[in-house]
Amino acid sequence: MKLFQYIIRRMSWGALVLLFVSFFSFLVIQLPPGDYLTSYMARLEKSGMSIDNASMVALRHSYGLDQPFLVQYGKWFCRFIQGDMGVSFLYTEKVKVIILERLPATLLLSITSLLVIYLISIPIGIYAARRQYSVGDFLAAFFGFIGMAVPGFLLALILMWIAYQGFGVSIGGLQSPQFMDQPMSWAKAIDFMKHLPIPIIVITMSGTAALIRTMRATLLDELGKQYVTTARAKGLRESKLINKYPVRAAMNPIISSGGWLLPELFSGETIAAIVLGLPTIGPLLYRALLGEDMYLAAGCLMILSLLTIIGMLISDIILAITDPRIRLG
Amino acid sequence: MTGENNLLEVKDLKVAFNMRQGDVTAVNGVSFQLQRGKVLGVVGESGSGKSVSARTLLRIEAPGKITSGEINFCSPRHGEVALQKMNTTGELIRSIRWKEIAMIFQEPMTSFGPMHTFGNQITEVLILHDKLNKADALQKAIESLRSVGMPRPEKVITQYPHQISGGQRQRAMIAMALACNPEILIADEPTTALDVSTEAQILEVLAERQRTLNTSILYISHNLGVVANIADEVMVMYLGKVVEHAPVSELFSSPKHPYTIALLNSIPKIDKVYNGQRLEVLTGCIPDPYNHPAGCKFHPRCPKAMKGICEQTEPIQQAISDNRSVACHLYTSSINTNR
Structure with missing residues (x-):
């Protein structure tokens, strides 16, 4: 019952946060001088065409860009909560359609990446803490720091080159061109699986490295605590007592890190996604911001925030379930 | 055993x-x-x-x-x-x-x-x-x-x-x-x-x-x-060594080692009239663990330290009766023959 109340409370906070995010992201998008039409006009002038002022004003009026900020925001927000995210200037298509098209790939990549990060970093972190200053610990630290230091796009380029030279896998995207518009088949699924490793490696690299350090540090902290000695004095087997007591306690920051890892994955993959040509929301947001396509940008930001808030909520709920001090404290 | x-x-x-x-x-x-x-x-x-x-x-x-x-x-x-x-x-x-x-x-x-x-x-x-x-x-x-x-x-x-x-x-x-x-x-x-x-x-x-x-x-x-x-x-320890070991009543009625005596004196007694006199305290503190004093480890704090003996040789724990032992030169009869 307490847990249920906790979830309700967290969800209402989440809704409030979303409201703030919507306002501020709308505000930030509006901050640079000019609007979609100015950048549109610049592009037209570059290509030698020009547009007279009267039709500019007419266009601006028809887009609603001549209205004050708060009015624009209010109109957009009222439509947003009804499920209408407006129309993208750049793509001249509904923002919802564009985002929904890219949402599955984004979710798939982010969630797989999150799982991969956990699966790799937790065991390595435990190993490194239990064998502090051993060769394995130093190796983990060495590769961990390299993973943190190498920029994702560089890694992406290197891996793409290796994949192309060594394995003949086509570069970029999540599927080979010949499967693009085909229905789902085994061959397509296998082709898709072949394309998955590189983006996953690029996206997870720095997160994994960071989480190994976190896991190691927290577990080292816990290993020195009295209750570990108590468990040892009780005659439990070393591996059993370590997994039951200190690892369980050290998992807390790891679980809550799920909350901040998710937005990092969404935004962190943008550059890698551009290099790799991945059909995710990151590059879409990037293009929308460059072109001052405010409805598309706001839509992307709202979806990313929503996913982040859901991620945080899930990690908080898991935390409340696993840690009695949070659940009952 | x-x-x-x-x-x-x-x-x-x-x-x-x-x-x-x-x-x-x-x-x-x-x-x-x-x-x-x-x-x-x-x-x-x-x-x-x-x-x-x-x-x-x-x-x-x-x-x-x-x-x-x-x-x-x-x-x-x-x-x-x-x-x-x-x-x-x-x-x-x-x-x-x-x-x-x-x-x-x-x-x-x-x-x-x-x-x-x-x-x-x-x-x-x-x-x-x-x-x-x-x-x-x-x-x-x-x-x-x-x-x-x-x-x-x-x-x-x-x-x-x-x-x-x-x-x-x-x-x-x-x-x-x-x-x-x-x-x-x-x-x-x-x-x-x-x-x-x-x-x-x-x-x-x-x-x-x-x-x-x-x-x-x-x-x-x-x-x-x-x-x-x-x-x-009771076993009294100082710097990793047992300095005195005795049945509890004897330790409290007749402590032997100066360290034990100092410990007992530092407890306020309910039946003693202090008359503004201060409670005795053990002077100094435990030496640096990386650098123990030579000889008896207690000698720098000991009120009864004997010059030329206590800072030179470390006393060994010796039985002074059936069920008591103490590690202190004050009770070592053979100290002079050792030197």
Whole structure:
């Protein structure tokens, strides 16, 4: 019952946060001088065409860009909560359609990446803490720091080159061109699986490295605590007592890190996604911001925030379930 | 092992820690015997090696290492065993831990894991050592909690450490330590963090256990008053060495070692008229662990230090009667022939 109340409370906070995010992201998008039409006009002038002022004003009026900020925001927000995210200037298509098209790939990549990060970093972190200053610990630290230091796009380029030279896998995207518009088949699924490793490696690299350090540090902290000695004095087997007591306690920051890892994955993959040509929301947001396509940008930001808030909520709920001090404290 | 009733015999035990700044010998040649059904009090300042000695009996001295000495234990199931030779993660020592030698730790706040209920943590030892099933173990855990005076034990086994007070937690710790009926109970300053009335109740629980089940207790404390209450014999430690070992009444009525005398003098006495006179205190503090003084380690603080003797040679522990021993040049008759 307490847990249920906790979830309700967290969800209402989440809704409030979303409201703030919507306002501020709308505000930030509006901050640079000019609007979609100015950048549109610049592009037209570059290509030698020009547009007279009267039709500019007419266009601006028809887009609603001549209205004050708060009015624009209010109109957009009222439509947003009804499920209408407006129309993208750049793509001249509904923002919802564009985002929904890219949402599955984004979710798939982010969630797989999150799982991969956990699966790799937790065991390595435990190993490194239990064998502090051993060769394995130093190796983990060495590769961990390299993973943190190498920029994702560089890694992406290197891996793409290796994949192309060594394995003949086509570069970029999540599927080979010949499967693009085909229905789902085994061959397509296998082709898709072949394309998955590189983006996953690029996206997870720095997160994994960071989480190994976190896991190691927290577990080292816990290993020195009295209750570990108590468990040892009780005659439990070393591996059993370590997994039951200190690892369980050290998992807390790891679980809550799920909350901040998710937005990092969404935004962190943008550059890698551009290099790799991945059909995710990151590059879409990037293009929308460059072109001052405010409805598309706001839509992307709202979806990313929503996913982040859901991620945080899930990690908080898991935390409340696993840690009695949070659940009952 | 000498003596019929000896349950545990420690001979010249040395435990060292490899620290970055150098080696620290925390226990430096400690010898004692623990008899069945007796309470041996261990007294000393912080850093005197009491806790490390106790932990070494369970072989949880890591990161310390036994550098020499023997720990012979009369195990009811394994016969006479040499604990110092055992692999610290091996099957044998794990079967002795808690089942035959259990320990109450000093910090009730942190000695239970924070994420598991008391029921889980107490039944764990019963399932492991006494091979009970979950339901029986839970029943036994409740009984054990009740036997140490824990109110509402049925509720406590469903609770987590952060939900009950320090005194109650220490009670739960004692219940857990006594759950498997160990031969030896090591109590490492079990009441230090508690208030005086809780302390008295906990001492009573321990004394009763020793009377009814003939459990031997190694009671570590820096509080001489508590030790006077519960112990049969007292061992006074200073810088990793035993400086005096005596039956409790004799130690309090006629202390021999200047360190023991100083410790006793630093306790305010209720029947003494002080008349504005200050309470005697032990001057100085424990020396740097990396750089012990030569000769008798106590000589820089000793009011009776003899020049030319005490800073030159280290006194050895010598029997001064059947059941007393002291390590001090004041009582060493052969000192002049040694030099």
